[in-house]
Amino acid sequence: VAKLCACDLLVAQCDVNCCCDPDCSAADFSLFTTCSVPIVTGDSRLCRQKAAVYSLDVEANPPERVFKLTEQVNPSVFCIHATNYKQALSFSSPEMPTPENFDQLLQKFGSATFSAEPDGWNMNPDAPNPSDANETYRYEYGVPIQTVDAFLRLPSPVVSSWCSDANPAGFLVHQATKCTRSVSVENCGNIAAASMLFYINSSILAVKLPWIVFQVNLTVQSVAVQSPNGMRALLNSSDLLRHPVILDELCVNIVLGVSYHITYTDTGEIIEAAASFVLGAINKEALSIQQSFEISFTQVNTAPVPLSGNPGYVVGLPVRAGFKPQGYPFPSIIQSTNKYGQLTILQSTPSQDCLAAQGARSPVLFGYNMISGCKIRITAAMKCQPLAQALLDLLKGQSFPEYVASFGNSQAQDVLDWVPVTHLYTSEQRICNTFQSSCQIPVSLEIEVKWTKYGSLVNPQARIVNVTATTTSTTLKQLPVGRERTIPITSSVVFTDISSPAEPGYKAWPTINAKLPHDFFFPFV
């Protein structure tokens, strides 16, 4: 009873006029006027119970809190002498939600009523079914894209590698398939699936239900012709439909690949559809061709930017990084166009020779700690300064970025969303060399990325907080003529989770925002 306090509402803060709050010090008690909770007891129907009595002694200077532990006796004949039923006199404390039991707790307590019966009696659906009758006409993720007669087909191999035309394309589902189709020169013009018309025949319905008849025609975006040795050439006029014809004992204009590009709005409607073709030719000996199909989706009015997460970083996607050039008209971060070339580290080669590495670099993927290295053979003839510069270039690469995106979807124009890279330089030798002119060459680069979990407990997002690039140098002593030395060079990336534990959040007290109109005192002011 001495530890219970009904007025201790704020965690780790002193509540006003709460004499039993353990967070209050004697100085706080001296400022109280009364005790809001004068006595803390258990159930008053018990015959005998302990009671904690709190009072303020106002005569003392400064006022102090008085705490007494007494025993209260209930004089009634019907007081509870003993009970064998544990839950009778106290409330059981509820479970604290953790990421493991959150789903089960939400299922039990997420609805408007909690049932005392075990689960399975009242199947009370906790979340209301989100799809209303009004909304079913929009496309949702995974729903097959409907055309006038059936579905948009993306031929794919089913059991064997032969193409099956019954695979529908799902909305917002990126797919890329390859399959084999049997064609020969004899039935060149007869195979429907080898001609362009087959793929842009029907028009796509903009919305799901057929009674809203908004159709989107499939347009031909580009046509490329692939020659028998594999070289592709883009044709200038891509508005002509080309049919397979026999030309010089070859069957030309056979569809070798189709790539669909669908543009959609954020309300789930398709507004544009385009297809790019790769046509080829087969000769008499060919009995089958391999076709490849792809479909991709772009939201209208956005440029497809390769995000590394939305918003938190996804493990395995490259860390986005860029530069902020000075003197630019508006603050912005410039990124490399190659999404795997933004932040890179040295890539180990089988030969382990640094100078033969030829600039091969591997991208830094979020969440993957990497270490790589090589060996460099130093001869007496090598000069210090060029060697140090070459090693620095080797470790950092051609363009080491200055800023790293804190979220996977940070936009280039939000400069504050980008974290600057901190550079540190340390030396391997502990003792300070008095001869500063000795040669310092960098031997290792360690990039430490500190990230934290951001957002709600049930769906934490990864956010990069700090990036530190530490370059360690060592002193190179001058070698005698003819001698060589091999030094290992290492480069590593470490991701450290510095998330702080989840905290409860308190709402601010509501305030009354009452202001008089400025001309309230009209005649006088």
Place this chain on the structure above:
Amino acid sequence: LSSVPLQILLYVNGFYYVFYFLATLAMIVYKSQVFSYPDDFLAPDLALLCVMAALEALRLYLALRFLRGSKGNLTEEEAPLGLSLVVTVGSVILSVYFLTWQTYVLRADVILNAVLLFTYGLESVLQVLAIAAFVG
């Protein structure tokens, strides 16, 4: 050779038990209204109270039959009294249940059961003496 104190005690016991039964039943009803008394705990308590009433009736009948004698004669059998003693043991156990192992033990419960146990104790002593006097 009837033991008058035992007879008086048995009659008093009979009246007191009626009062005890009604009071305990009323208090169980009161507890189920005022406190949280789920059915899993209410059913055993009521069942045991009824069992106790049955045992008590049996016990008193057996003891009084020995003392009054059937057909008006003093039948000299110690079997009913011995049986009554055995049944008393059962009643004592049930009384202890209502004293300590009930779901809610109120102060009134404690008082009633204490008096009942005291009465049982006194009766047992007198019954043992009666059997001893009869046998010996």
